[in-house]
Amino acid sequence: MDPYESIGLPRVVNAAGKMTYLGSSAVLPEVAEAMAQAAQSYVDMAALKRTINDRTGGLAGAEAACVTASAAAGIVISVAAALTGTDLAAIEALPDITGPKREVILQKGHVVNFGANLAQMIRMTGARLVEIGTVNGVKPYHLESALSETTAAIVYVVSHHAVSNEMLTLPQVAAIAAKRGVPVIVDAAAEVDLALYISQGADLVVYSGHKAIGGPTSGLIVGRKPLIDACMMQEKGYGRAMKLGKENLIGFYKALEAYVRQQPEAAQERCLRVTEELQRELADLPGIATSIVWDATRPIPRLLVTVQAGAGRTAKEVIRLLEAGNPSIRTRNHLVDEGIIQFDPRELKPEETKIIRQALTMILT
Ligand SMILES: *Cc1c(COP(=O)(O)O)cnc(C)c1O
Numbered sequence: 019m020d021p022y023e024s025i026g027l028p029r030v031v032n033a034a035g036k037m038t039y040l041g042s043s044a045v046l047p048e049v050a051e052a053m054a055q056a057a058q059s060y061v062d063m064a065a066l067k068r069t070i071n072d073r074t075g076g077l078a079g080a081e082a083a084c085v086t087a088s089a090a091a092g093i094v095i096s097v098a099a100a101l102t103g104t105d106l107a108a109i110e111a112l113p114d115i116t117g118p119k120r121e122v123i124l125q126k127g128h129v130v131n132f133g134a135n136l137a138q139m140i141r142m143t144g145a146r147l148v149e150i151g152t153v154n155g156v157k158p159y160h161l162e163s164a165l166s167e168t169t170a171a172i173v174y175v176v177s178h179h180a181v182s183n184e185m186l187t188l189p190q191v192a193a194i195a196a197k198r199g200v201p202v203i204v205d206a207a208a209e210v211d212l213a214l215y216i217s218q219g220a221d222l223v224v225y226s227g228h229k230a231i232g233g234p235t236s237g238l239i240v241g242r243k244p245l246i247d248a249c250m251m252q253e254k255g256y257g258r259a260m261k262l263g264k265e266n267l268i269g270f271y272k273a274l275e276a277y278v279r280q281q282p283e284a285a286q287e288r289c290l291r292v293t294e295e296l297q298r299e300l301a302d303l304p305g306i307a308t309s310i311v312w313d314a315t316r317p318i319p320r321l322l323v324t325v326q327a328g329a330g331r332t333a334k335e336v337i338r339l340l341e342a343g344n345p346s347i348r349t350r351n352h353l354v355d356e357g358i359i360q361f362d363p364r365e366l367k368p369e370e371t372k373i374i375r376q377a378l379t380m381i382l383t
Contacts, residue, residue, distance in 0.1 A: 192219025
């Protein structure tokens with residue numbers, strides 16, 4: 019029996035995407051198998067972490083890598099690393115900062131909430147957050163004038179949550195930071211490219227292990243070796259409160275192996291097939307119109323279902339009814355105020371398109 023159903027929870031049909039609130043990714047069978055075996059045996063944890071980190075760096079094409087409990091944990095650990103380096107006394111002293119560098123700079127349009135407030139992840143280390151510019155405008159002089167002897171790092175966010183226009187670009191930020199020797203930490207939690215941001219000048223880049231990579235709950239930091247060494251050392255401090263078990267370390271690594279092996283075009287093809295299949299299933303339902311639209315920055319097609327005035331229900335009501343059913347159908351709801359429900363194909367199985375049609379038929383007729 020499904021372990022969730024066994025404790026009385028409805029099965030979820032995930033048409034929302036890789037969402038943390040729905041458990042992010044369903045891992046591949048080979049990943050689940052490796053995790054089950056890892057959970058049932060012993061290993062020297064220090065050797066496991068060293069080996070996984072080394073191999074992960076190799077697979078990601080990075081100078082070095084540090085696997086973490088999540089991207090949020092990766093941000094805390096990266097900022098802590100920028101504050102302390104590998105100085106154990108400094109690591110143990112956090113959130114009291116012993117060195118002169120105690121400020122972290124963030125552009126105002128990057129102060130995002132991804133389910134929790136990014137600013138809090140930074141402040142949790144003890145760092146003082148310095149927000150620069152305005153939510154709709156940051157210029158190089160804002161960054162230049164905020165940088166000082168007390169700047170420990172700049173955090174840069176790549177995300178659909180962030181304001182993308184009118185902020186400084188990563189190459190701009192990296193160029194200014196490099197002149198002052200200040201590290202740039204990129205939060206690329208949900209992004210797909212493991213090399214791009216390093217190539218644009220980032221010193222550390224943080225990813226979620228359970229988003230694009232498709233692993234169990236985990237995170238990844240890649241970047242420059244001295245900073246990654248300082249990240250690893252945080253396990254003697256804050257990192258301990260965010261630690262990762264042996265089965266998730268193995269699960270992350272197996273998922274990463276599959277991720278770097280996969281042809282991006284194949285995943286994209288699959289997504290498009292499922293989206294088109296769903297569009298066909300919904301074609302003759304009354305009260306709605308459908309169209310396929312690609313994500314603004316990532317190669318993800320989605321089915322947009324517009325709930326029309328004559329449908330007898332609002333988009334909000336349709337979403338609530340889909341969610342209340344069994345199985346519970348979860349959609350992507352950023353555009354609900356415009357009467358649009360988005361169906362994301364990434365975690366959707368082809369046969370689930372029929373379940374969605376049945377549920378929508380009941381709701382709309
Ligand atoms: C999802 C997300 C996070 C948090 O990732 P977790 O791995 O779930 O902690 C952080 N930043 C951004 C931009 C995100 O999209």
